[in-house]
Every structure is written in structure tokens, then in C-alpha cells.
Amino acid sequence: MTSLGRFYLIAVLVFLYTPILVMMAMGFNASPLYELPFSFSTRWYEALWNNNILLTAGMNSIIIAVITAAVATALGTMASVALSRSTFRGKSFLQIMLLPPIAIPWLITGTAMLIFFYWTGIGRGMHAIIIGHVALAIPYVVLVVGTGFRTIRADLEEAAMSLGSTPVHAFFSVTLPLLYPSILGAALFAFAVSLDQFVISYFLATPGFTTLPVQIYSSIRKGFTPEINAISTVLLLGSMTVILIFARFAKPGETRDKR
Amino acid sequence: MQSDNLTSASERGSSGPRVRRPLPSWVSTTALLMPTYGWLTLAVFLPLLTMLVFSFMAATPMGKAPIVLTLKQYRAFIDQPYLLGIAFTSLLIGFWTTFACAVFGFLAAVALARSTFGKTREMLLILILLPFWTNGLVRIFSWTMVLRENGFLDTIFHMVLPDAGSIGFLYTRYAVVVGLVHGYLPYMILTCYIALVTIDDAIIEAAASLGARWWTILFKILVPMAAPGLISGAVLTFIPVIGSFMEPRILGGRVGVTMGTVIEDQFTQAFNWPLGASLSFTLLAVVLAIFGTFSGVLRRGTAA
Numbered sequence: 001m002t003s004l005g006r007f008y009l010i011a012v013l014v015f016l017y018t019p020i021l022v023m024m025a026m027g028f029n030a031s032p033l034y035e036l037p038f039s040f041s042t043r044w045y046e047a048l049w050n051n052n053i054l055l056t057a058g059m060n061s062i063i064i065a066v067i068t069a070a071v072a073t074a075l076g077t078m079a080s081v082a083l084s085r086s087t088f089r090g091k092s093f094l095q096i097m098l099l100p101p102i103a104i105p106w107l108i109t110g111t112a113m114l115i116f117f118y119w120t121g122i123g124r125g126m127h128a129i130i131i132g133h134v135a136l137a138i139p140y141v142v143l144v145v146g147t148g149f150r151t152i153r154a155d156l157e158e159a160a161m162s163l164g165s166t167p168v169h170a171f172f173s174v175t176l177p178l179l180y181p182s183i184l185g186a187a188l189f190a191f192a193v194s195l196d197q198f199v200i201s202y203f204l205a206t207p208g209f210t211t212l213p214v215q216i217y218s219s220i221r222k223g224f225t226p227e228i229n230a231i232s233t234v235l236l237l238g239s240m241t242v243i244l245i246f247a248r249f250a251k252p253g254e255t256r257d258k259r
Numbered sequence: 260m261q262s263d264n265l266t267s268a269s270e271r272g273s274s275g276p277r278v279r280r281p282l283p284s285w286v287s288t289t290a291l292l293m294p295t296y297g298w299l300t301l302a303v304f305l306p307l308l309t310m311l312v313f314s315f316m317a318a319t320p321m322g323k324a325p326i327v328l329t330l331k332q333y334r335a336f337i338d339q340p341y342l343l344g345i346a347f348t349s350l351l352i353g354f355w356t357t358f359a360c361a362v363f364g365f366l367a368a369v370a371l372a373r374s375t376f377g378k379t380r381e382m383l384l385i386l387i388l389l390p391f392w393t394n395g396l397v398r399i400f401s402w403t404m405v406l407r408e409n410g411f412l413d414t415i416f417h418m419v420l421p422d423a424g425s426i427g428f429l430y431t432r433y434a435v436v437v438g439l440v441h442g443y444l445p446y447m448i449l450t451c452y453i454a455l456v457t458i459d460d461a462i463i464e465a466a467a468s469l470g471a472r473w474w475t476i477l478f479k480i481l482v483p484m485a486a487p488g489l490i491s492g493a494v495l496t497f498i499p500v501i502g503s504f505m506e507p508r509i510l511g512g513r514v515g516v517t518m519g520t521v522i523e524d525q526f527t528q529a530f531n532w533p534l535g536a537s538l539s540f541t542l543l544a545v546v547l548a549i550f551g552t553f554s555g556v557l558r559r560g561t562a563a
Contacts, residue, residue, distance in 0.1 A: 005374030105502025
């Protein structure tokens with residue numbers, strides 16, 4: 001039973017990683033038509049280095065992800081503080097209203113944003129993509145920071161206040177430092193969400209301003225070269241690293257033990 | 260409970276001589292919530308409302324052309340019967356993807372919960388979930404290299420049977436389903452795993468000691484007890500799958516026409532936004548109906 005289970009899990013991992021590893025390997029194969037036998041070459045990485053369209057799109061993606069992470073973390077943390085620390089009428093309604101950005105297919109949200117931004121004159125481009133990405137990332141931030149809140153004991157803040165600290169001072173000197181790992185985790189999470197987001201960016205991109213996934217999509221549809229493998233490999237390794245760092249920071253049990 | 264502590268603390272604080280009287284709590288709560296919900300209103304809720312308005316328009320409003328309201332966009336399924344076939348294809352792809360994810364994902368979750376422990380389990384769980392958080396587009400693209408003729412799958416196959424034909428099946432609906440299963444399997448494994456680890460080992464040991472075979476244990480104990488995880492995993496797989504468009508485009512080629520690709524075409528090629536909007540809203544209605552049907556299960560799933 002046990003060995004059968006492990007064998008099955010290995011089969012699942014093979015299924016999950018085979019295409020990814022094949023793609024990474026093909027980025028180092030000299031043939032432009034993905035032909036085998038395999039002959040090692042770094043020509044696609046060299047070509048990538050000179051491909052300004054892909055590099056610019058990659059830079060755009062990183063800038064947008066950094067801005068998204070900063071804005072979404074700030075707003076989401078504020079909302080999470082309010083939702084975790086006070087009870088009021090309509091709170092559960094507000095919590096439910098966080099779900100649509102995650103739960104409604106991005107195709108629907110993305111096309112709706114396109115219509116609305118076009119109609120109101122907000123238009124498309126970088127600012128529109130940032131508005132969309134922040135909206136997608138906020139619910140995750142609220143969830144991650146909210147989980148962090150549950151691991152902090154409320155009586156520590158209360159103790160600070162009973163010793164004469166103002167609520168604001170107590171929050172910044174007691175609660176925030178304890179919450180710090182969760183907030184950092186949420187920021188990394190928002191960064192990863194934005195970096196990998198394709199659908200919303202696709203509908204809000206302009207011919208002159210695209211992000212890396214949008215540029216990859218149009219390259220795939222035009223007929224692709226292994227340069228796409230090279231940049232895809234970089235993108236995959238980048239987001240895997242961010243997520244692994246996130247997993248390190250956002251372990252609620254661990255933060256409690258460390259204190 | 261927490262808020263009780265907080266109010267009692269602030270009451271005690273305000274009675275002290277050195278402490279300034281704090282603002283009423285609703286002011287700070289509102290101030291903290293305003294930016295987030297304002298942003299979501301601007302970026303999600305108002306756009307959805309605008310799309311509803313657009314779905315009643317006769318044509319995309321360009322320049323100074325008058326806006327004409329009509330119901331004809333919602334008659335698309337009657338006026339253009341081929342859409343019914345496309346809708347059926349989309350539901351079929353959604354069904355098979357969800358079914359495959361449920362079967363393979365549930366078994367993987369059982370294996371994870373019952374035959375791994377400690378560090379191994381932690382590492383396996385991270386390895387399984389890692390692809391889920393990487394770019395979906397890139398992963399779909401990577402399948403083209405495996406499934407195409409003379410691709411990775413063919414190469415492996417020809418090592419065993421050098422003279423056999425190609426078994427590559429890129430640009431078929433099977434390829435679309437394989438790509439989508441790859442995308443959502445980790446999620447299904449996670450929801451089932453969370454439901455399975457809460458089951459007490461003693462129940463399974465009792466059943467086994469009373470002579471239950473493994474399939475009896477699986478179908479009479481594990482599946483019913485982990486049903487909430489299985490259902491929420493299925494719902495949260497089916498919904499994005501019926502709204503997918505780049506997976507059928509890249510892996511399905513010419514046969515990959517789904518509701519998702521039709522909607523994309525209306526917005527990017529045909530410039531018929533009202534029709535795209537009404538199709539999007541039909542899709543949204545399906546999504547909401549599914550959420551409505553399973554809301555009880557989903558709420559229990561998230562509360563756990």
C-alpha cells in the first residue's frame with residue numbers, strides 16, 4: 001500500500017514536470033525546429049539577450065509586479081486589519097465581495113475591464129494593467145495577512161494599551177512587527193500573481209505596451225522560436241523562486257515558534 | 260472575542276488621564292476599508308455593470324453613433340445555432356478535465372495522506388503545488404513540445420517501437436484536456452488532501468481489521484468523508500476551465516473552438532463587443548449558478 005502510493009505520487013510528479021523540463025531542455029537545443037537529437041547550445045539565450053521586444057516586455061512585467069505588490073499589500077493589509085480586529089454590520093458581505101476577483105474567470109473580468117476602461121476614457125496600457133492586477137492581488141493579500149492575524153494573540157496589544165500606549169502606537173510597536181512575516185509573504189504573493197497574470201494584461205495591453213506573458217502569447221501564435229523557451233525558462237524559475245521564498249515566510253506555525 | 264478585548268481595553272484607556280480619547284471605531288474601520296473596496300469597485304464591480312449595459316447594445320459604440328438598445332445579443336444561441344455546438348464542446352471539455360482531475364487528484368491526495376510522513380510529505384506537497392503557481396501560458400506552451408509529432412512523447416515511443424507511427428496528438432481536444440488537467444490537478448490534490456488529513460486513522464484501521472478491502476475503504480469511507488474537498492476542488496476546476504481560451508487556442512488549433520475563444524474573438528478580432536459581453540454574461544450566469552448550487556459545501560471548505 002505504502003510503496004504503491006509513493007510510486008503513484010512519483011508518476012504524478014513525472015506528469016507535472018515532464019513538459020516543463022522538456023521545454024527548459026529545448027531552450028538549450030541548437031535546432032530552431034525543436035528537432036532531435038539534442039545538441040547543446042546557448043544560442044537562444046544569446047538571441048534573447050538581443051531581443052529588445054521580449055526584454056522590454058519582461059521589464060514592463062517586473063515594474064508592474066513591483067508596483068502591484070506595493071499597492072495591493074498596503075491596501076490589503078489595511079482592509080485585513082479592519083476585518084480582523086472589528087466587528088460590524090455587513091462584515092461578512094464585505095468578505096464575500098473579496099471573492100469575485102479570484103472566482104470569476106479572468107476572461108470575464110478582463111473583457112469587462114476592457115469595456116469599462118474604454119468607455120470611461122481610462123484607456124488601456126500600463127496604468128490600466130496596474131489597476132487590474134492590484135484588484136486581483138488584493139483578495140490574496142487580505143487572506144494571507146488575515147491568516148497571520150489569527151496567529152497573533154490580541155492580548156499583547158491589549159497589554160500595551162493597558163500600560164498607557166495609544167491604540168495606534170500599540171498597533172505599530174506590537175502588532176505590526178508580529179505581523180511582518182505575513183505582510184512580506186503577502187507582498188511576494190502579490191508579486192507572483194502579477195508576474196504570471198496573462199489574461200487581464202492581454203485585454204488591457206496596447207500594441208506599444210505589453211507584458212512578458214502577452215508577448216510570449218503573440219510569439220507562440222505567430223510561430224515560435226526557441227527564444228521563447230529561453231525566456232519562459234527564466235520566467236518559470238523566477239516565479240518558482242518567489243513562491244518558494246513565500247512558502248518560507250508565510251508559514252503561520254513557524255512564525256509563532258520563532259517568537 | 261478579539262474585538263471584545265479591544266473595546267474593553269480602549270474603555271479602560273480612555274478613563275486614564277494621560278490617554279487622548281480615541282476616534283470612534285467606525286471611523287477608523289471605514290478609513291481602513293475604503294481604499295480596498297473603492298479599488299475593487301473601480302476595477303471589478305463597475306466594469307461588470309458596464310459589461311451588462313454593453314450586452315444590451317446593438318453595436319459597439321464608436322464615435323458619435325447613437326446607442327441603440329436591443330435584446331438581440333442574448334438571442335445569439337437561437338440566431339447562430341453553431342454556438343450551441345461550441346457551448347456543448349466547452350461543457351464537455353470542462354466535464355472531462357474536472358473528471359480526470361478528480362480521479363487522479365483524489366488518488367494522489369490519498370497517497371499523500373496515507374503513505375508519506377513528515378519531511379517527505381512536506382517536500383512532495385511543495386513539489387506538487389509549485390507548478391500551479393507558475394505561468395499557465397508557459398506550461399501550456401511546454402505541452403506543445405511534448406505532444407507534437409516527433410515531439411518528446413513520439414521520441415520516447417519510438418525508442419520502444421522504432422517503426423510505429425506517430426502517437427503525437429497536438430491540435431486535438433485530447434491535447435486541450437491534457438493541458439487543462441496539468442493546470443488544475445495540483446489544486447484538486449490540495450483541496451482533497453486538506454479534507455483527507457482530518458480523517459482519523461482509527462476509522463480506517465477499524466475497517467481494515469474488520470476485513471474491508473481497499474476499494475471498500477476508498478468508496479465507503481474516504482470518498483464520502485472527503486466529499487467537501489472533492490466537490491470544492493471540482494467546482495474550482497470546472498469554473499476556470501469553461502472560461503479558458505488560451506489553452507484551446509494553443510493546444511487545440513483549429514478544433515480548439517470553445518466559448519472562451521469565441522468571446523476572445525469578439526473582443527480582439529470581430530470588434531463586436533456587445534455580443535462578446537452577452538456571451539460573457541451567459542458564462543457568468545453559469546458560474547454563479549454553480550457557485551449558488553455548491554455554496555454550502557464551498558463555505559464549509561473555506562472555513563476548515
